Amino acid sequence: MELFAIALMNVEESYVRSLSAQVKQALQHLHIAQNGLTATYTWSETRAFIYVEAEAGSVIHDPHIHEVQVRACLAEVLASHIVADKESNILRNLITKDFKYEKQSDIESIEGYCKQSLTQESELEGLPLMNSSPSRLRRMGLLKEQINALLEENPQISLDGFLKFRIQEYREELREIAEYAIDEFMMDRQYQEFISLLQYFVYIQEAKIPAAHLIHKGGHEFVILNDRMELIDANEFDASFRMEMLEKDINFEDMIVSTLITVSPANIYIHTRDPELTIIKTIGQIFEDRTSVCSYCRTCDLYLGDAKKQDQLSP
Incomplete structure (x- = not known):
């Protein structure tokens, strides 16, 4: 019996296989008696689906039993996946599209400052959204809450649609991190330019x-x-x-x-x-x-x- 489904667009089969395995492994760790939960997938070049299913005869066969646990488990896997595999691309899009950076070396430098902020577990001045908890856990918490709410509305979730339309609060946090990183990048650039000016002045004097x-x-x-x-x-x-x-x-x-x-x-x-x-x-x-x-x-x-x-x- 199908409980939940994840729709994916234009992805490699290896990607679908890996994410399906992550879902399956997480389901196996649920403390549900006679756990008959499994994850399977179908794939084509344009569309793929990962299905969370309950085998016939298992306790979970009743759709009202343990549904909350399964939904929370799936939300956990997807939130972790987004932070680990999608977040860097979201940040790069913010840097290149929202802030209009084109030079590769500038983009990579800003991404480096972003990475420092993303792994920072203490409070950072100017980043109020990061102050209440370690950065990664907070971002995962935002995503889990949104994914769980979406799955409660509809047992089928489109990962691409979710990333495009349903992560405003998460994206806003990443935007603040990008802004902070750009400020640090600009300050460092100005500092290095001024140091170079002083070096030249010392050289000719x-x-x-x-x-x-x-x-x-x-x-x-x-x-x-x-x-x-x-x-x-x-x-x-x-x-x-x-x-x-x-x-x-x-x-x-x-x-x-x-x-x-x-x-x-x-x-x-x-x-x-x-x-x-x-x-x-x-x-x-x-x-x-x-x-x-x-x-x-x-x-x-x-x-x-x-x-x-x-x-x-x-x-």
């Missing part, structure tokens, strides 16, 4: 002093010394570039970078216990082979303390 020592005392506390280990006063140098740069809305300690560019040292020695800090990496990007990072020299011990003693005091 002659060195004004032989060396500068950037002392990172911790957190956001920095000191810049010259080669004689004296404090550098950037006001003694041409400040035109520094003042222009301070007008930029750049998300890093631009005062440090602008000072270093203004005094233009031939070599920059960075003394820090935290070489992975964003500003340290940014300076390395801008000044490239002019920089060297140190954490255990005499200057480090003088300004940052004895690293070995600090390690011994650490819990």
